[in-house]
Amino acid sequence: MELRTLRAFVEVVRxxxxxxAAKVVFTTQSAVSKAVRQLEDELGLPLLNxxxxxxxxxxxxxxxxxxxxxxxxGRDDLIAELAELRGLSRGMLRLGLPPIGNDxxxxxxxxxxxxxxxxxxxxxxxxxxxxxxxMVLSGEVDLGASLLPAPEVFEWQSVRxxxxxxxxxxxxxxxxxxTVRLAGLKDNPxxxxxxxxxxxxxxxxxxRTAGFEPDIVARSSQxxxxxxLVAAGLGVGFLPRMIxxxxxxxxxxxxxxxxxxxxxxxxxxxxxxxxxxxxxxxWLDLAGKQSPKS
Numbered sequence: 001m002e003l004r005t006l007r008a009f010v011e012v013v014r015x016x017x018x019x020x021a022a023k024v025v026f027t028t029q030s031a032v033s034k035a036v037r038q039l040e041d042e043l044g045l046p047l048l049n050x051x052x053x054x055x056x057x058x059x060x061x062x063x064x065x066x067x068x069x070x071x072x073x074g075r076d077d078l079i080a081e082l083a084e085l086r087g088l089s090r091g092m093l094r095l096g097l098p099p100i101g102n103d104x105x106x107x108x109x110x111x112x113x114x115x116x117x118x119x120x121x122x123x124x125x126x127x128x129x130x131x132x133x134x135m136v137l138s139g140e141v142d143l144g145a146s147l148l149p150a151p152e153v154f155e156w157q158s159v160r161x162x163x164x165x166x167x168x169x170x171x172x173x174x175x176x177x178x179t180v181r182l183a184g185l186k187d188n189p190x191x192x193x194x195x196x197x198x199x200x201x202x203x204x205x206x207x208r209t210a211g212f213e214p215d216i217v218a219r220s221s222q223x224x225x226x227x228x229l230v231a232a233g234l235g236v237g238f239l240p241r242m243i244x245x246x247x248x249x250x251x252x253x254x255x256x257x258x259x260x261x262x263x264x265x266x267x268x269x270x271x272x273x274x275x276x277x278x279x280x281x282x283w284l285d286l287a288g289k290q291s292p293k294s
Contacts, residue, residue: 001042003075006068008035009047010138013065017055039064073139077275091120093279096132096144099221100199101243101266105159106145113286120279128196128221136269142280147198148265156267157284162240164202164262165254167230172253179258182210189217189235191226202262203238209260227252240264 011021012032022029040047047061057065097106110122125132125141132144137153150156166180174180186207192200207214217235220226224247226237231251239247244254268287270276276284 001039003072005035005039005042006071008032009039010065010068010072012036012048012055013057013061069138073137073271073274076139080277081275091117091279092123093120093277093283094123094125094141094143095283096125096127096135096141098129098132098145098147098197098266099126100193100197100223101145101160101240102126104242104246105266109287113283116286117279117282120282128194129198130196133269136271139271142277143268143270143283145266146269147202148267150267150269153272154269155272156269157288159266159268159287160242161263161265162242164206164238164257164264165241165244166257167227167237167239167244168253168255169230169233169236170251170253172236174255175253177255179256181259182206182257182262183212183259185236186210186212186214188215190214191218191220191229191235191237192216193226194219194221197221199238199264202264206257206260206262223247238262 008021008025008027008031011024012018015021015024018032018036019029022032025032036048043060043064045060046058047064049056049058113120114122125135127135129144129146132141132146133151133154135141136144145159146154146156148156148158166185168175174184190203192203204214218226218229220229223239223243226239227247227249229235230237231249238257239254241256268284270280
C-alpha cells in the first residue's frame with residue numbers, strides 16, 4: 001500500500017469526484033482512477049460506489065478513509081519533526097479559524113505573534129467548527145479554533161468562555177429585560193447559523209432541555225446578516241455575550257439567556273498525540289498568555 005494511492009483516494013472522497021481530486025494532487029483523472037483501482041485490488045474490496053459522476057463510500061471505504069487520514073497525518077508529523085531536527089523548518093503555521101469571534105479573539109494575537117516571530121509564515125483557513133475538526137485530524141491545519149466539548153481524539157487549550165445572549169427586535173415583549181428564560185422564547189421564530197456551525201448544537205440542546213423544538217425560519221453564516229434579520233423582525237438570534245456587545249445595532253437589544261444557561265467555550269484543538277512543531281508550540285504559549293479572559 002503506497003501513500004500516493006491513499007492520498008488519491010482521500011482526495012476523491014474530499015473533492016467528491018475524480019476530476020476534482022486530480023486537480024488537487026496535480027495529476028490526471030485517469031491516474032487518480034488507476035490509483036484508486038489499485039488500492040481496491042490490493043485490499044480486495046470496493047471502496048467507492050460509482051453512480052454516474054457521483055461517488056459515495058462503501059462500508060469498507062469508510063474504514064479505509066478514516067484510517068488513511070490518520071496515516072497521512074502521521075506522515076506529515078514525521079516530515080515536520082525531521083525537518084526541525086535538521087534545521088530545515090521553514091516556519092509554517094497553519095491555523096483554522098471559525099467565522100464567529102475571529103476579530104475580537106485572534107486579530108490582536110496575530111500582531112503580537114508576527115512581531116515576535118517574523119520568520120514564521122501563517123496560513124489561515126476559515127471554516128465552521130465541524131469542518132475544522134476534520135481538517136485538524138487530516139493534518140490540513142496544525143491547530144483549529146473550535147467549541148468545547150471536543151471529541152476525545154483532540155487535545156485542547158482554552159481560549160475564552162462566554163454566556164449566550166438572545167438578540168431581540170425592537171418592540172419585543174422581552175425588550176429591556178437583562179435576563180430571559182429560553183422557554184419564554186419558544187413561540188418566537190429562531191434565526192440560526194448554517195448547519196456546519198457548532199454553535200447551533202449549543203442552542204438546540206438548550207431548547208430541548210427547556211422542552212421544545214424551535215421554529216427555525218432562517219440560517220446564515222454571517223453575523224451581521226443575522227442581526228439585520230432580527231432588526232427586520234423576522235425572529236430572534238443568538239450570539240456569545242462578547243460578540244453581542246460589540247455588534248451594537250439600533251433596533252436590536254440583547255439579554256442573557258439564564259435558564260437553561262448556555263456557554264460558548266472556544267479552544268484551540270490539535271490531534272491527541274500529534275507532533276507539535278516549534279511554530280505551534282510558540283503560538284500556544286503566546287495564546288495562553290495573550291487571550292482575553294471571560
